[in-house]
Amino acid sequence: MNEMKGKVCLVTGANSGIGKETALGLAKMGATVVMACRSKERGEAARLEIKRESGNTSVDLMLADLSSQSQIYRLAKEFKERYKRLDVLINNAGIGLAERAKSSDGIEMFFAVNHIAPFLLTHLLLERLKASAPSRIVNVSSFMHAWVNGLNLNELPGREKFFGIPAYTHSKLALLMFSYELARRLAGTGVTVNALNPGFVKTNVGHQVRGALRIVRWVIFNVFRAITPQEGAQTSIYLASSPEVEGVTGKYFSKQKLKASYDREAWQRLWKVSEELTGLAS
Secondary structure (H helix, E strand, C coil): CCCCCCCEEEEECCCCHHHHHHHHHHHHCCCEEEEEECCHHHHHHHHHHHHHHHCCCCEEEEECCCCCHHHHHHHHHHHHHHCCCCCEEEECCCCCCCCCCECCCCCEHHHHHHHHHHHHHHHHHHHHHHHCCCEEEEEECCHHHHHCCCCCCCCCCCCCCCCCHHHHHHHHHHHHHHHHHHHHHCCCCCEEEEEEECCCECCCCCCCCCCHHHHHHHHHHHHCCCECHHHHCHHHHHHHHCHHHCCCCCEEEECCEECCCCCHHHHHHHHHHHHHHHCCCC
16 A cells, blocks of 8 residues: 555654554555654664564654653754655654653643643644645544543643643643644645544553552453554544545544534633743744
């Protein structure tokens, strides 16, 4: 299959789980795949495996800890130095149910990785995406965003009240709201933006948890039927490659089907806060 031949796709968090399967699927379609990973060892092992299974030699690895804004800047700079086009950006990387922590930039860790990282990386690569249009941005959210009614935007920078599951759900809701607002702002540029729920996927997310949360994680994955990362990657691959969604933007997909929407005023207020947290505010 060569449906994506000539296309350059950047996938974050691509060394395991949904990200790895997404990278593999796009490589099988003939795309040039750039894997953005935190670990050189795990990233290189995944890259070699993807090359072997896909038969595609155009699989690259770039390193960045996406909880660090300075490393996100470095990743974007390195990408733009190596590649003159970007057809698909898949913001897949995320942090799971870990202990309470702050990033090196002083932002609550879930919010830093699951929302601020894709917000900043997308902005830094926007001109390359526009120059490559028609191009696509795909943001991997979660069904758990629906567990909260909204964001308290006054608490976002520190989010001291949130950790564990509440922090995760709020960060994934923020990513979805960012997707809607970005799509609105990019109307007419040829760059589409869509978000997705990959489903209830059994991945390594949350493997760091201890105590009661570890028991909860085991019960969730073993009592309820979790799908495989390969199954979970299908909607990401669909939104990145399918002619069926060419020109479709500002939507939320689950199992390759359209889903929900949110309040536009909240999207714009979140955007302003995110700009302030990344230093992008004018």
